[in-house]
Structures are given as structure tokens and as C-alpha cells.
Amino acid sequence: MKTASIILAAGQGTRMRSRLPKVLHPILGRPMVLYALEAARAASDCPPILVVGHGAEAVRAAVEAADGNALFALQEQQLGTGHAVMSARAAVPEDADLVLVTCGDMPLLRAETLQRLVSRHQESGGVITMTTVVGDVPRGFGRILRGSDGSVRAIIEEADATPEQLALREYNVSAYCFQAGWLWEHLEKIQLSAKKEYYLTDLVGMAAAEGRRVQSLVLQDRLEALGINTRVDLADAEAAMRRRVNEGWMLAGVTLVDPATTTIEPDVQIGQDTVILPNTALRGKTVIGEDCLIGPNTTLLHTRVGSQTTICDSVAEYASVGSQVSIGPFCHLRKGAVLADRVHMGNFGEVKSSYLGENVKMGHFSYIGDAVIGANVNIGAGTITCNYDGVNKNATEIGENSFIGSDTMLVAPLKIGKNAKTGAGSVVTRDVPDNTLVYGVPARERKEQSGQ
Numbered sequence: 001m002k003t004a005s006i007i008l009a010a011g012q013g014t015r016m017r018s019r020l021p022k023v024l025h026p027i028l029g030r031p032m033v034l035y036a037l038e039a040a041r042a043a044s045d046c047p048p049i050l051v052v053g054h055g056a057e058a059v060r061a062a063v064e065a066a067d068g069n070a071l072f073a074l075q076e077q078q079l080g081t082g083h084a085v086m087s088a089r090a091a092v093p094e095d096a097d098l099v100l101v102t103c104g105d106m107p108l109l110r111a112e113t114l115q116r117l118v119s120r121h122q123e124s125g126g127v128i129t130m131t132t133v134v135g136d137v138p139r140g141f142g143r144i145l146r147g148s149d150g151s152v153r154a155i156i157e158e159a160d161a162t163p164e165q166l167a168l169r170e171y172n173v174s175a176y177c178f179q180a181g182w183l184w185e186h187l188e189k190i191q192l193s194a195k196k197e198y199y200l201t202d203l204v205g206m207a208a209a210e211g212r213r214v215q216s217l218v219l220q221d222r223l224e225a226l227g228i229n230t231r232v233d234l235a236d237a238e239a240a241m242r243r244r245v246n247e248g249w250m251l252a253g254v255t256l257v258d259p260a261t262t263t264i265e266p267d268v269q270i271g272q273d274t275v276i277l278p279n280t281a282l283r284g285k286t287v288i289g290e291d292c293l294i295g296p297n298t299t300l301l302h303t304r305v306g307s308q309t310t311i312c313d314s315v316a317e318y319a320s321v322g323s324q325v326s327i328g329p330f331c332h333l334r335k336g337a338v339l340a341d342r343v344h345m346g347n348f349g350e351v352k353s354s355y356l357g358e359n360v361k362m363g364h365f366s367y368i369g370d371a372v373i374g375a376n377v378n379i380g381a382g383t384i385t386c387n388y389d390g391v392n393k394n395a396t397e398i399g400e401n402s403f404i405g406s407d408t409m410l411v412a413p414l415k416i417g418k419n420a421k422t423g424a425g426s427v428v429t430r431d432v433p434d435n436t437l438v439y440g441v442p443a444r445e446r447k448e449q450s451g452q
């Protein structure tokens with residue numbers, strides 16, 4: 001059976017008190033609506049249709065940037081969830097047998113749950129299969145009314161519920177699978193509610209009144225039903241998602257010393273037996289190899305790290321780090337920093353748009369920008385590439401096995417040969433040939449170089 005899917009995301013989200021549309025608020029670094037899209041896609045056979053309204057352009061742009069495959073339907077006025085589904089009808093393929101409907105503000109609902117919802121629907125042969133949750137879920141959920149035979153009779157919205165109905169403890173999650181023909185026919189029959197909205201939930205009562213079977217799938221993991229209405233919910237959802245992702249990594253062989261303070265975004269990859277220390281964030285498309293020790297207090301964004309590398313108390317963005325490298329504490333790798341295997345970068349170092357060859361040692365207080373540094377170079381404490389002349393960024397090159405003395409200023413553009421040396425405190429303004437020692441301000445060559 002062909003299953004289409006609709007994700008409702010046109011509502012205003014007033015209670016977020018935000019200029020950003022609610023469904024674009026991020027959970028683990030990505031707009032929450034993308035989780036709903038991913039889950040819907042996994043459970044349906046055609047590209048999901050996102051119903052947009054409030055902040056439509058912003059939502060559309062953000063979704064298209066991340067996911068080129070979604071379709072959009074515009075609900076100009078937000079007249080309720082039933083009306084929202086109606087707005088998407090034209091975008092649903094004619095030959096769809098089933099229509100899955102979910103909400104854009106429920107990022108924790110799993111793809112597997114939606115797949116189970118669809119297969120339960122197929123087995124039942126009914127017109128609606130809905131998801132419910134039992135227990136303490138206070139926040140404005142519709143209550144499930146069941147008949148004496150246990151079958152679902154209706155969904156009562158909180159605003160319309162009697163005190164007895166309010167006491168019911170089974171709630172409507174707002175994830176449904178409908179038989180398409182029945183859905184289209186009955187959507188038009190929904191009456192305006194007291195709140196002047198067309199409630200999708202009224203369809204359940206209609207089906208029951210017609211003697212149709214309404215099936216339900218009760219969530220095992222109540223957290224999946226967490227919908228986001230306020231920033232308090234947002235923080236709860238972030239914590240729940242963080243725990244879910246972190247548990248996945250722990251079960252896959254990664255040690256997280258303090259999962260509660262470890263943030264691992266969904267696109268990150270981590271190798272076996274790597275240990276992540278507290279207060280660490282691995283963001284974007286960061287990839288970490290095996291047997292690394294990362295953290296504490298470290299943030300890596302879109303950064304690649306080899307194996308057996310140690311990074312502590314440091315920040316890296318768009319950087320690439322080899323194997324058996326040690327970094328930190330207090331280092332900053334900026335965009336385009338590439339560290340080959342066995343580089344050692346001690347405290348207070350900054351590297352930007354530079355390549356550090358194998359075994360380079362940069363122990364203390366240095367800035368290396370726009371440079372290519374050969375293997376085995378020693379960069380003395382306090383070395384600075386003066387790469388910016390006020391107008392241009394200029395390049396520095398240092399040949400392998402050279403020794404840069406403490407507190408050297410390398411005034412770019414500059415090329416230092418192999419096996420060269422600079423004296424402590426020198427200001428190097430001119431290129432230095434291979435096997436040469438320069439010293440002083442500005443640095444001059446010492447003719448008879450005594451020993452290496």
C-alpha cells in the first residue's frame with residue numbers, strides 16, 4: 001500500500017515568545033522539524049509534505065537548505081489541525097492508499113514508531129490508527145475516550161473536556177495513519193469548534209459513530225510524545241535527545257564519562273574505545289577515530305580527528321587532526337587548520353589555515369596562520385606568524401627539521417628553508433635559506449653556523 005505523509009507545522013508557536021518560527025528552534029544543532037521529516041520519510045513511500053503557514057518562507061528556506069526532498073503546502077490561515085491536513089491534500093499523490101499525519105514540533109517520535117503505526121493500520125483494515133500515550137503528560141493533550149469494550153470512541157480536547165474526562169490518563173499524541181479515501185471524504189465534514197478551529201481529532205469520533213474501527217498504538221517510551229510548546233519543553237527535548245544519542249554511542253563502544261554534560265550532534269561519528277570527558281560538545285559533521293581522549297571542556301565543530309589523539313580544554317572548527325596528536329589545554333584550531341600525525345600542540349596555541357607536518361612541536365603560546373610547516377619543526381614558545389599586513393593575509397613556509405627560537409616574529413610573506421634556525425626574539429623579515437641561522441631585529445644571517 002502506498003503511504004503518503006503530512007507534517008503539520010503551520011502553527012504560530014506563540015508560547016515560544018520568539019522571532020524564530022517554533023519548528024526552526026534547534027535540537028542538538030538542527031531545526032526540530034527535520035527530525036519529524038526524517039521519521040516521516042522512513043515510514044512513507046513518497047516525499048513528506050510539510051504544511052507551513054506562520055513564518056512559511058523562513059521554514060521553507062531552512063528545510064530546503066538541509067533537505068532538498070521535502071514538499072510544502074501553504075496553510076495561509078491557521079484554522080486548526082483538520083484544516084491544515086486539508087491544505088495539504090493537493091500535494092498528496094492521487095494513488096496514495098494511506099496518509100500518515102504527524103506534527104513538526106515532536107522531534108522525539110521515532111521512525112520505528114511511525115513504521116509500526118503504519119503496519120498496525122495495514123493489519124487492522126480500519127480507517128484510522130492513532131498513537132496514544134498513557135501516564136503523566138499534562139501539557140494540553142487531547143484525552144482518549146474509550147467505550148466499555150475498550151475501543152476508541154473519541155478524542156476530547158482539553159478545552160472541551162468535562163472534569164471526569166480531564167481525569168482520563170490516556171492522551172492523543174497527534175500521530176495518525178488514515179485510509180486516504182475516508183480521510184478526504186470526512187475532512188470536509190468537520191464542524192468548527194468552540195475555539196473556531198477545525199479539529200483533526202473530530203475524525204475519531206466520526207469514525208466511531210459510523211461503526212468503523214479505530215485502532216491505537218500505545219507508546220512504550222513516553223518521551224516520544226514530548227511536544228514543544230515553550231522553551232522549557234525545548235530544553236526537556238534537547239536533554240532527552242542528547243540522552244538518546246549518547247546511549248547509542250555508549251552501546252557502540254564509546255565511553256562517555258558524564259553523558260549529562262556531553263553533547264553529540266546527530267551527524268557525528270566516533271570510533272571504538274574513544275573516551276569523551278565531561279563538558280564536551282561534538283558538533284556538525286565531526287568525525288573522531290578510535291582510542292582518542294577528548295575533553296574535558298572541549299568543542300569540536302565539523303572537525304576530523306584520527307586515532308589515539310588527545311584533545312583537552314580546546315576548541316576546533318573546520319579543522320583536521322591526524323593520529324597520535326596531542327592538543328591542549330587551551331588551544332584553538334580555526335578553519336583550515338590541518339595537523340598531521342604526532343603533532344604536539346601544548347597550551348595556548350592558535351592555528352588557522354595552516355598545515356603542520358608530522359611531529360611538529362608547538363608547545364606554548366604561539367599563533368600560526370596561513371602557514372605550511374614541514375615535518376619535525378620545533379616552534380619555540382611565543383612564536384607568531386605576522387600574517388596580516390593590514391591589507392593582505394600573507395603566507396609563511398617553514399622547511400622540515402627547522403628550529404624556530406622562542407618569541408620569533410615571522411613577518412610574512414616569508415620562506416624559511418630546511419634545517420634552519422632562528423634565534424630567540426628574532427624578527428624575521430626576509431627569506432632564510434636551508435641550513436642557516438638568523439637572529440636579531442631585523443634578523444640577519446650568522447655566517448659560520450656553529451652546530452645544529
Ligand code: UD1
Nearest residue numbers: 008009010011078079080081084103104141142172174199
Ligand atoms: C493537538 C491535538 C491534541 C493532541 C496534541 C498533541 C488537535 C485539535 N489536538 O493539540 O489532541 O493531544 O496535539 O500535541 O489536533 N497546526 C497547523 N495548522 C493549524 C493548527 C495547528 O499546522 O491551523 C500544527 C501546529 O503547528 C502543530 C500541530 O499542528 O505542529 C498541532 O497543533 P497545536 O495547536 O499545537 O495542537 P495542540 O493544541 O497541541
Ligand code: CA
Nearest residue numbers: 105227228229
Ligand atoms: Ca502542540
